[in-house]
Structure formats: C-alpha cells, structure tokens
Amino acid sequence: MSASLELAAASGVTGNLGAVAYGLAAIGPGVGIGLVFGHSIEAMARQPEAMPIIRQNMFLGFALCEVLALIGLVVPFIFS
Incomplete structure (x- = not known):
C-alpha cells in the first residue's frame, strides 16, 4: 500500500478515494470551459x-479542457 492509502486507512476514511480524486480533478476543467466559452462569446460580441x-x-480550447477532465477520470482507476 502507498503511504497516502495507509494514512487514509489509519484515519478511518472509508469509501472510494478515486471518486473523491475525480471530483477534485473536475474543478479545473469546469472552470476552464466556463472561461473559454465566456471569453469567446464576449469576443464574438465585440467583433x-x-x-x-x-x-x-x-x-479547440473546449477540447483541450475536456481532455483534462477525461484524464482525471481515468487516473484514479489506473492507480487503484
């Protein structure tokens, strides 16, 4: 077991830590997608x-942000 999993087991944390990791990993792409669409709508309104x-x-920006979310979904399953 890795040190972080041993610490989680010792502190009484139960459940799937991969789900927690994906929830935290989805914050960044969510903010990024919001910024991409917001700024592009503003740019289209100006020009x-x-x-x-x-x-x-x-x-293109949406696809790059979405790739980060998909990587965040896959990584917990690889390392669990």
Missing part, C-alpha cells in the same frame, strides 16, 4: 466579423 475564427479557437 462579429471574426466569428468563424473565434468559434474554431473556442472549440
């Missing part, structure tokens, strides 16, 4: 003629 370029960059 409607640049909408295709802004939309393309918006979806």
